[in-house]
Every structure is written in C-alpha cells, then in structure tokens.
Amino acid sequence: MQRPPANTFNLEYLHEITNSLDEISKQKLKGVILTSAIPNIFSAGLDIKEFYKPDLQRLENFWSSVQDVFIKLLDLDFATAAAINGHAPAAGCVLSLSCEYRAMVNGNYKIGLNEAALGIITTPWIQAMMYQVIPMKHTETALTTAKLFDVDEALQIGLIDEIASNKEDAINRCKQYIRKFDKIPLHARALTKQRMRQTPIKILREQRDEDIRMFVDVVMNPSVQDNLKDYVEKLKNKKKK
Numbered sequence: 001m002q003r004p005p006a007n008t009f010n011l012e013y014l015h016e017i018t019n020s021l022d023e024i025s026k027q028k029l030k031g032v033i034l035t036s037a038i039p040n041i042f043s044a045g046l047d048i049k050e051f052y053k054p055d056l057q058r059l060e061n062f063w064s065s066v067q068d069v070f071i072k073l074l075d076l077d078f079a080t081a082a083a084i085n086g087h088a089p090a091a092g093c094v095l096s097l098s099c100e101y102r103a104m105v106n107g108n109y110k111i112g113l114n115e116a117a118l119g120i121i122t123t124p125w126i127q128a129m130m131y132q133v134i135p136m137k138h139t140e141t142a143l144t145t146a147k148l149f150d151v152d153e154a155l156q157i158g159l160i161d162e163i164a165s166n167k168e169d170a171i172n173r174c175k176q177y178i179r180k181f182d183k184i185p186l187h188a189r190a191l192t193k194q195r196m197r198q199t200p201i202k203i204l205r206e207q208r209d210e211d212i213r214m215f216v217d218v219v220m221n222p223s224v225q226d227n228l229k230d231y232v233e234k235l236k237n238k239k240k241k
C-alpha cells in the first residue's frame with residue numbers, strides 16, 4: 001500500500017484495491033503479502049474525511065466499497081499474509097485480520113479496533129473477524145474500551161502471530177508461512193479457508209443493505225459528528241505540539 005501520508009482508505013483507493021484484487025484473483029498465485037511502503041504506518045484505517053460532514057450518496061458508496069474489498073479479500077483462494085510494518089488501527093487492523101497470518105515489526109506501534117473512541121460502532125462482521133482470531137472475552141473488552149495493543153500485547157493475545165525485527169524479516173516470515181501450502185491441493189486449502197471464515201462473510205452477505213443503513217445512521221448522528229470533529233482536530237493539532 002502506498003497512499004501517503006497514512007495509507008488511509010478513501011472511496012477512490014478502495015476502488016483501486018478492488019481492481020487489484022480482481023486482477024490478482026485471475027492469476028495463479030501461491031499467495032499475497034500485504035505491507036506498506038510508508039515507514040511506521042501499515043494503515044491508519046478508513047479516511048476520516050469520508051465520514052466527517054459527508055455527502056450521503058458518497059457515504060453509502062464508500063461503505064459499500066469497504067464491504068466489497070472485505071468480501072473479495074476473504075474469498076481469495078490463495079494464502080494471504082500481512083507484514084505489518086507500523087501502526088495498524090481500526091480498518092488497518094481489520095485488513096490484517098482478513099489475512100491468514102500476521103507478522104508485525106517490533107517498534108512503538110499500535111494495533112487494534114479503536115472505533116468506539118470515534119463514536120463509531122464495529123459492525124457484527126468486523127466483530128466476528130476479531131473473535132475468530134482472539135478469544136470472545138478479549139474481543140468484547142478490546143472493542144468496548146477501543147483498546148490499541150502494543151506489539152508485545154498483540155502477540156500475547158494472539159492478535160498477531162509473530163514479531164519481526166524489521167520489514168524484510170516480516171516479509172520473509174510471511175513467505176515462509178505461504179510456503180507451508182506448497183504441497184497442499186489448492187482447492188482443498190481454499191475450501192477449508194472459506195468454510196473457516198464463513199461466519200463474517202455470511203453475516204455481511206445476508207445483511208449488506210442493513211449494514212450500510214446502520215453505518216450511515218451511526219455516522220450521521222450529530223453526537224458522532226461532534227466526536228469526529230474533535231478527533232480530526234486532535235490529529236491536526238498533534239503536529240503543532
């Protein structure tokens with residue numbers, strides 16, 4: 001990913017990712033490794049500008065595109081791994097959770113689902129993504145407290161699989177993970193993966209329109225917009241301090 005300054009996902013970038021996923025899914029690949037070309041930031045999540053004082057039609061398209069990317073990513077036949085070379089809050093974390101394996105570079109980085117801090121709630125399919133990786137009890141506490149884990153905590157809780165010393169090491173560990181499937185028939189691997197991951201996909205496929213309505217309702221709530229205003233200000237003012 002290379003969308004400076006923070007690899008945030010806006011509508012256009014989501015379309016680009018969808019096109020790339022369509023393209024790679026036609027190829028006979030062994031696996032895909034997601035990483036960032038931006039030092040210290042894997043992805044800062046969804047672009048807050050998309051849901052602060054949004055245009056309603058664009059907001060609906062935006063969330064529908066988030067859903068598309070997510071479904072496509074989870075549906076990929078081949079192995080997916082994330083070399084997390086920096087912060088991975090919110091959608092950055094969801095992106096890594098949609099992979100089968102996560103290696104995170106050691107450093108002063110945070111990963112987790114902090115949506116509640118913005119006044120946004122995590123939708124059921126995102127919650128399911130998290131509790132398929134870490135235990136339900138930890139998921140509940142992490143989501144309700146908007147907890148961002150440091151690298152050691154993330155390993156301890158199972159949110160990441162390994163700690164890497166740098167980006168190259170993280171990518172190598174991802175490659176080693178992908179090589180594990182060299183002798184496994186592709187269709188058996190793919191079907192097993194899809195069945196293991198059917199809960200979040202099923203929830204989303206059955207509730208796509210309702211999910212969009214819920215996201216739009218939450219985002220357009222005046223108190224959520226107030227929260228977002230403060231959050232955007234805080235991000236802007238960080239540099240001035």
Ligand SMILES: CCCCCCCCCC/C=C/CC(=O)SCCNC(=O)CCNC(=O)[C@H](O)C(C)(C)COP(=O)(O)OP(=O)(O)OC[C@H]1O[C@@H](n2cnc3c(N)ncnc32)[C@H](O)[C@@H]1OP(=O)(O)O
Binds near residue numbers: 043
């Ligand atoms: C393809 C993905 C699809 C998969 C499915 C996803 C489904 C996900 C749904 C779940 C819902 C998620 C909701 C969200 O994602 S809301 C966004 C939440 N993100 C955050 O709260 C992170 C906010 N950012 C930070 O905390 C920090 O930026 C950082 C990541 C810790 C990095 O800190 P650092 O000091 O290195 O950098 P800066 O803070 O100075 O940031 C650099 C510039 O980037 C701008 N920025 C950062 N984050 C965002 C953002 N989320 N949206 C818009 N802009 C952002 C920041 O303002 C700086 O801009 P500037 O240089 O112009 O000042």
